[in-house]
Structures are given as C-alpha cells and as structure tokens.
Amino acid sequence: MILVKNMTKLYKNGQNEVAALKEVDLHVKEGEFVAIMGPSGSGKSTLMNIIGCLDKPSAGEYFLDGKPISQLDSRRLAYVRNKKIGFIFQNINLLPRINSLRNVEIPMIYAGVLPNERRKKAMEALESVGLGDRWYHKPNELSGGQKQRVAIARALVNSPGIILADEPTGNLDSKSGAEIMEIFANLHRAGTTIILVTHEKKVARYAQKVVTFLDGRKVEEISSELL
Amino acid sequence: MNFFESIVIAWESIVANKMRSLLTMLGIIIGVSSVITVSALGQGGRSAINKEMDSFGANRFGIYYNYNPDNPITDADAFTLQDVAVIKDISPVVEDIAPINWDKVNIQSRGKEIGVQIVATTADYVRIANLKLDAGRFFSHEDDNAKKHVAIISESLSKELFNSSVAIGKKIMVGNRPFKVIGLLGREESVFSMGQDSKLMYIPISTYFSFSGSNWINNIEGKAVSQTEVDKAIDHSLSILHRRHRNKDKYQAWNSQKEMDSVNRVTGIVALVISAIAGISLLVGGIGIMNIMLVSVTERTREIGIRKALGARESDIMMQFLIESLVLSFFGGTIGMFLGFGVSKIIAGLIKMPTVVSWQMIALAFTFSAGVGVCFGLYPARKAAYQDPIEALRYE
Ligand SMILES: Nc1ncnc2c1ncn2[C@@H]1O[C@H](COP(=O)(O)OP(=O)(O)OP(=O)(O)O)[C@@H](O)[C@H]1O
Ligand SMILES: [Mg+2]
Numbered sequence: 001m002i003l004v005k006n007m008t009k010l011y012k013n014g015q016n017e018v019a020a021l022k023e024v025d026l027h028v029k030e031g032e033f034v035a036i037m038g039p040s041g042s043g044k045s046t047l048m049n050i051i052g053c054l055d056k057p058s059a060g061e062y063f064l065d066g067k068p069i070s071q072l073d074s075r076r077l078a079y080v081r082n083k084k085i086g087f088i089f090q091n092i093n094l095l096p097r098i099n100s101l102r103n104v105e106i107p108m109i110y111a112g113v114l115p116n117e118r119r120k121k122a123m124e125a126l127e128s129v130g131l132g133d134r135w136y137h138k139p140n141e142l143s144g145g146q147k148q149r150v151a152i153a154r155a156l157v158n159s160p161g162i163i164l165a166d167e168p169t170g171n172l173d174s175k176s177g178a179e180i181m182e183i184f185a186n187l188h189r190a191g192t193t194i195i196l197v198t199h200e201k202k203v204a205r206y207a208q209k210v211v212t213f214l215d216g217r218k219v220e221e222i223s224s225e226l227l
Numbered sequence: 228m229n230f231f232e233s234i235v236i237a238w239e240s241i242v243a244n245k246m247r248s249l250l251t252m253l254g255i256i257i258g259v260s261s262v263i264t265v266s267a268l269g270q271g272g273r274s275a276i277n278k279e280m281d282s283f284g285a286n287r288f289g290i291y292y293n294y295n296p297d298n299p300i301t302d303a304d305a306f307t308l309q310d311v312a313v314i315k316d317i318s319p320v321v322e323d324i325a326p327i328n329w330d331k332v333n334i335q336s337r338g339k340e341i342g343v344q345i346v347a348t349t350a351d352y353v354r355i356a357n358l359k360l361d362a363g364r365f366f367s368h369e370d371d372n373a374k375k376h377v378a379i380i381s382e383s384l385s386k387e388l389f390n391s392s393v394a395i396g397k398k399i400m401v402g403n404r405p406f407k408v409i410g411l412l413g414r415e416e417s418v419f420s421m422g423q424d425s426k427l428m429y430i431p432i433s434t435y436f437s438f439s440g441s442n443w444i445n446n447i448e449g450k451a452v453s454q455t456e457v458d459k460a461i462d463h464s465l466s467i468l469h470r471r472h473r474n475k476d477k478y479q480a481w482n483s484q485k486e487m488d489s490v491n492r493v494t495g496i497v498a499l500v501i502s503a504i505a506g507i508s509l510l511v512g513g514i515g516i517m518n519i520m521l522v523s524v525t526e527r528t529r530e531i532g533i534r535k536a537l538g539a540r541e542s543d544i545m546m547q548f549l550i551e552s553l554v555l556s557f558f559g560g561t562i563g564m565f566l567g568f569g570v571s572k573i574i575a576g577l578i579k580m581p582t583v584v585s586w587q588m589i590a591l592a593f594t595f596s597a598g599v600g601v602c603f604g605l606y607p608a609r610k611a612a613y614q615d616p617i618e619a620l621r622y623e
Contacts, residue, residue, distance in 0.1 A: 054536055055617040075540055081616075082538020093533045093620065097243040109232055110538040154537070 002028040002051060002162070002193070007060030009046050009216075020046040021057070022216040028195060030161075033188045035204035035224065036197045038213030044197045045090055045166055047213075051195065052087045052164050053077050082110050086155030090166035090197070092147050094139040100126055100150045101135045107158045125153040130179060144171040152180065156187070163187060165196040169203055181206050201227055230550075233543075237551035241558075244523075248555060251519040254512025255559030255599065256566060259592045262505040263567025263584070268574060269498040270583040276494060280487045284357050286322075286451040288461050288482040290468070295476075304477045306444035308432075310468055311349075314449070318463035320456040324449035325352040326432055330439065334401055336388050343384060343426050345401075347435030348448075355450045358429075363395045363410035371431035379410035384426035399428070404438060406430065457482045512559070513599035520552050520607035531611050532619025545612035552604025553597060560596030564589060 009021040020043045028034050036044050049055040050062060053069060062069045064080065072080065081087070086107075094103050104122040113121070126135060129149040139147055148171045155163060165184070169177040177200075185206055188194055196207060204210050205224050212220040241248045292300045306326060315324050330345040352358070353365040358379075366377050378399060385394040385408075399406045412427065436442050451460035461480045469475050524531070531544055568584065575582040 049617055052536070054620065078535065078538055078540040078543075081536060087536055089536075089620075093529075093536070095530055095533060098239060102239070106534065107537045109236075110534075110540070110543060112229075158538075 001030050001065055002026070003063040004047070004051070005061045005063070007050065007057045007062065009043070009050065010058040019216050023060070024218050026211065026218065028193060030193055031191045032209065033184070033194045033207045034196070035207035035210045036195065036213065037199065037204055037210060042213040043216040044213055048164050048166050048195065048197060052085055053080050078110070082107060083158060084160055084162055086158065086160040086163045088151050088155045088163070088165040088168045090170070092151045094147055094150055096139050099136045099138050100131060100142070103139070103150055104154045104157055107154060111158055121157055125157045126150070128156070129153045129183065145173070145176050148172060149180065152183065162193045162195070165194065167197050167199070169198065169200070177203065233546045233550040234554065236547050237554045240551055241554060247519060247523070251516055251555050252559030252562065254515030255509070255556045255596050256563040258505065258509035258512035259560045259563030259596050260567035260570060261508050262502070262592055262595070263564055263588065264571040264574065265501045265505050266498070266588050267567065267571035267582040267584050268580065269494070269501060270585065271575060271581040273494050273498070274583050275581055276490055280483065280490070282357060283483060284355070284450060285454050285483055285487070286457055287355065288449055288451065288457055288480055290447040290461070290464055290478050290480045291445070293477055293479045298476065300477060304472050304474055305442070306447055306468070308444070310471055311447060313471065314464050314467050317467060318460060320452050320460045321463060322450045322452045323351045323355050324447060324464070325349045325355055326444040327352060327446045327448050328432060328435060328444060330435070332401055334399060341387055341426065343428050345435065346427055346429045347432040348429065349432055352448070355448055359413040361411045361413045363408070365410055365429070366431050371433050374434045374437050375431060376404060376406045376434060377409045377431065378406040379412060379429040380408055381412045381425065381427040382414045384428060385411055387426060402438070454484065457484055509595060509599055513603040516552055516556055516600065517603035517607060520548065520604055521610070524548065524607045524611040528614065528619045528622035531614050532616055532622065535614070535616040536620060541612040545608045548608035548611045549601065549604045552607070553600040556596045556600030560593055563596070564592055
C-alpha cells in the first residue's frame with residue numbers, strides 16, 4: 001500500500017526555486033494498477049523517484065505499507081529498494097560494461113541469492129521479456145527496445161510487490177509495446193501493485209486508475225474506463 | 228553480498244578497464260619490486276659479509292701497541308717470542324697465538340719489479356687464520372727455528388711470477404736471498420677483493436728477523452677456544468704482557484666479533500636507509516592507487532547510483548571499491564615481486580653477489596601491498612558508498 005500525503009518537492013536552482021511537485025496526495029492500494037499521465041515536466045518522474053525511495057520530498061509524508069519512509073535509515077531503504085520495489089527507469093540505466101545476464105543478476109546479488117539460482121532466474125526473466133537469445137549481449141549491442149526489456153527483466157527478477165515503471169514502452173513499437181503491456185497485465189493479475197508512467201492512452205487503458213499531473217499538481221484521478 | 232561476490236564484481240571492473248588498471252598497479256609494481264630487489268641484495272650482501280667473517284674466524288683477536296706520545300713504546304715494551312709462548316702456556320682459553328709482522332718488499336721477476344706483501348709469522352698462524360693450501364705445506368716450527376728460507380705464496384703471486392701452475396720448489400729472490408716456495412695458498416673467494424687477491428708471501432718470523440735488522444714484533448694474533456671466551460683470552464694476554472714487561476696501558480686489542488658487529492651495524496644502517504626509500508616508493512604507489520580510485524569513483528558515479536537504486540547497501544558499495552583497490556594492489560604486488568626477483572638476480576649476476584630471498588620478505592611485501600590497497604582504497608570507497616542515490620543517478 002502506497003500513501004502519499006500533501007507532498008511537495010522543491011528544486012533550488014540558483015536563486016529561483018522550481019516546485020516539481022505541489023501538495024500531491026495519492027493512494028495506491030495493494031494490487032492496484034495505476035497509470036500516471038501528464039505533459040513533459042509535470043513532475044511524474046519526480047514522484048516516481050520519491051515512491052521508489054531514491055529521493056526525499058521537501059514537505060509531506062510518504063507511507064509504504066503504513067510505515068513512514070522518512071523514518072528509515074539507509075540500510076532499510078536499500079532493503080526496500082531491493083526487495084519491495086522494482087524500478088524501471090525512464091532512461092533505462094543498465095550497467096554498460098556487463099552483459100544482459102549480469103545486469104539482470106544485480107538485484108539478486110544484493111538480495112543474497114546464490115550464483116547458480118541467480119543465473120537460472122536471470123535467464124528465465126530475460127526469456128519472459130523475449131530476450132532468451134540475448135543473454136551475453138552488452139547494452140551497446142542491443143537495440144533501444146531490447147535494452148528497455150532488459151531493464152524490465154531486472155525490475156521483475158526479485159519478484160517485488162510493487163513495480164514502478166517510468167515510460168517502459170517509450171522506446172518500443174506498438175507490437176513490442178503490447179507484448180510488454182501483457183507482462184504488466186499478468187503481473188497485475190498475480191497481485192503485484194503497479195504504477196506506470198505513460199504518454200499513451202492505449203497503454204494507460206491497461207491500468208485500473210489514471211492519475212493526471214500538470215505543473216506538479218495532481219489534476220485528475222479517474223477510472224481508466226473513462227479514458 | 229558476500230566477499231566472493233565482491234571479488235567477481237571487482238574483477239569485472241578491472242578487466243573492463245585494463246589500461247587504467249595497469250596504470251593503477253604501476254606504482255605498487257614499482258614499489259614492491261624495489262623493496263624486493265633492495266632487500267634481496269641487502270640480505271645477500273649481508274650473508275656474504277657474514278660468511279667472509281666466519282671464514283676469517285669468529286674467535287680471532289689481536290694485540291698491538293698503544294701508541295701514545297706521552298707514554299711512548301720502548302724496546303722494553305716490545306713483544307717477544309717468549310711472550311707469545313708464555314701466553315699460550317698459561318692461558319687455558321687461548322687456543323693458538325702467533326706473532327705477526329707485515330712488510331712490503333719489491334722483488335725482481337723476469338725484469339719487472341713486483342710489490343709483495345711479506346707476512347712473517349710462526350707455524351701456528353695457519354690455524355689461527357684458517358689458511359687453506361692448494362699445494363705443498365705450510366712451514367713448520369723446525370723451519371722457523373732453523374731460519375729456513377722457505378715461503379708460502381698466494382695464488383696471484385704465483386701467477387705473476389711463474390705463469391705456470393707449478394710453483395712448488397721454485398725460487399723467489401728477495402734482495403739477494405733466495406726463498407724456496409714450499410706451499411701454495413688457495414684462492415680466496417671474497418666479495419671485497421672482487422676476485423683479485425693480494426700478492427702474499429708467508430715466511431718464518433725468525434728468518435725474517437735474520438735479515439730485517441730489527442727484532443720487534445709488531446702484532447700478536449690469537450684464537451680463543453670459543454667465541455664466548457674471546458674477551459677472557461684478550462684479558463689474559465694483556466695482563467700477561469703487562470706483567471712480563473712491568474708496564475701498563477702499552478697494548479691494546481681488537482677482536483673479530485667487534486669488527487663483525489660494526490660491519491653489521493653499517494650494513495644495518497644501509498639496509499634501513501634503502502628500506503625507507505623503498506617504503507616511500509610504496510607510499511607513492513599507494514597514493515597513485517588512491518588517485519586513480521578517486522577518478523574511478525567519479526567516473527562510475529552513475530554505476531553507483533544504479534547499484535544503490537537496485538538495493539546495494541552502503542557497505543556493499545564500500546566493499547566493492549575496497550576490494551577493487553585491494554585486488555589491484557595485490558596483483559601489482561605479485562607482479563612487482565616477480566619483477567623484483569628478476570631484477571635482483573640480474574644485478575646480483577652483474578656484481579657477483581649472492582641474493583637471498585626470504586619468506587618473511589615475500590610475506591612482508593604482500594602484507595604491505597595489501598595494506599596499501601586497503602589504506603589508500605578506504606577514502607575513495609567511503610566516498611563511493613555515501614553517494615546520494617538520486618544525485619548519483621543524475622550524474623552525467
Ligand atoms: N535535479 C533537478 N534540479 C532542478 N530541477 C529539476 C530537477 N529534476 C527535475 N527538475 C524539474 O522538475 C520538473 C519535473 O521534472 P520531472 O522529471 O519530474 O518531469 P516529468 O513529468 O517526468 O517529465 P517527462 O515526461 O519529460 O519525463 C521539471 O520542470 C524539471 O525541470
Ligand atoms: Mg519523466
């Protein structure tokens with residue numbers, strides 16, 4: 001369960017301050033699938049980073065499973081990022097020098113999964129995103145869409161309860177985009193909580209709820225059927 | 228995350244940046260190889276000196292005059308052959324004792340003048356100085372008493388005079404006196420002589436007195452029954468001499484242990500200075516590692532951000548970078564060690580000196596390079612570990 005209360009995020013840029021988030025409230029129930037929409041610069045990624053425990057709000061509070069995140073020390077935050085949340089970055093963020101398998105293994109390394117099992121799970125995860133034949137390719141040997149899918153496999157591999165996906169279909173054609181969305185739909189069916197940022201209505205329709213942002217404010221929260 | 232995992236990650240990063248890794252290791256390679264070279268040569272030199280000292284005789288001592296303008300040495304103070312005999316009779320700790328006079332003479336050989344060192348002594352000297360003969364025999368007490376004109380010569384003198392290896396039985400003219408060669412000394416392998424030994428000629432001291440025009444004995448040399456009895460042997464000898472000559476403070480003594488100690492002190496200081504230099508080069512190597520690790524941390528800020536976003540703890544990141552610098556310096560240490568072996572063998576070959584490589588030294592070099600890796604890796608590793616994840620992710 002994710003609960004964001006009256007959250008503001010300010011960025012100081014020299015003298016002037018930019019408010020990337022303004023008094024945002026958001027409630028995502030366990031197992032819920034939420035899409036976030038809004039124009040560029042409206043604060044979507046900023047919110048995702050805070051929910052993903054990568055960034056801290058300037059004001060307001062964020063509760064995860066009823067506990068305030070501001071109370072956690074760096075060790076517990078690392079645990080949450082590792083076990084509870086699977087994060088798919090807008091700019092993918094694969095490690096450039098190692099192959100797909102090793103990239104997908106990283107979250108399991110920090111989870112203490114043993115090497116043999118790790119390798120097996122990483123292979124399965126890559127297969128599930130349709131990259132069973134790209135295990136030993138390094139990121140610069142993959143297409144944009146393939147990289148995106150490695151990033152998805154990496155986010156799924158520790159079976160987290162929450163998936164945060166920041167434009168996961170941004171680099172994909174509609175066919176592979178649909179394939180990826182099937183993966184999210186299946187995860188949703190299996191009970192995973194999903195928050196997904198997108199610009200496409202077609203993608204947002206996979207979600208139950210669509211939240212729209214404008215200039216750092218939440219301006220709309222509707223059922224996806226109304227889209 | 229366990230230790231093995233960290234090594235794998237460190238290894239991946241080292242292999243991915245081969246050139247940088249090599250440059251990082253360079254400082255440690257130079258540091259460790261110079262430590263190994265210096266100490267291998269140092270210990271080798273030391274053991275060579277000690278061996279030399281041992282063959283010289285650890286229980287040896289000598290007595291000579293204490294020249295002092297206020298208390299001059301007179302004929303009455305001069306050592307006599309009887310003094311020597313009495314010391315040997317009375318003192319139970321003096322195993323052998325002999326008078327010894329050194330003299331330089333020029334002799335004619337095939338039209339050339341050759342400077343020769345005459346050593347005039349008694350038959351006992353062969354045991355005191357531990358002389359080894361290649362051929363023939365040393366002179367006897369009978370030769371001495373009969374003032375026989377016999378000589379034992381060193382190898383280099385024999386070469387100079389006779390060219391051929393058969394010197395025994397040949398004649399050497401000292402002035403107008405013919406000396407018959409009865410013995411040939413073995414070559415002295417010495418670090419100090421660098422393969423060249425001196426032109427020596429041992430003759431009986433009575434024979435020497437018969438033509439030198441003086442009966443003064445210049446030195447007495449002896450050998451104590453054991454190394455621990457050297458001081459006592461010296462005490463006995465000095466007090467017998469002073470009593471027999473009814474004087475005091477006219478004589479003084481040296482002993483080989485003292486000489487050995489002072490040589491060891493000097494080599495110890497040299498070793499210390501060189502070790503300090505080698506230590507400084509290791510330090511410089513360590514600073515090199517720190518430098519490049521700091522650059523590497525900055526360069527990999529994004530990687531650190533990604534790893535943290537995926538659940539790496541501060542301790543995991545710290546471990547990763549620490550182990551990377553440890554692995555680098557360990558590898559550098561290993562390469563440096565082999566390089567050091569090679570270099571010290573080459574130098575040893577050039578200057579004809581043995582090298583000694585001890586396990587302690589290898590262990591020390593390894594511990595030191597690992598220590599350098601940890602110490603100088605610590606700061607960059609901490610810097611990496613405490614990065615803010617979102618800042619690190621945004622780093623371009
Ligand atoms: N580190 C930062 N420093 C200053 N301003 C920032 C920083 N990060 C984001 N911003 C500002 O905050 C606002 C929201 O940015 P954010 O990345 O959340 O937008 P977004 O909705 O994800 O846009 P997009 O759809 O283009 O990804 C932007 O105006 C941006 O300029
Ligand atoms: Mg964004």
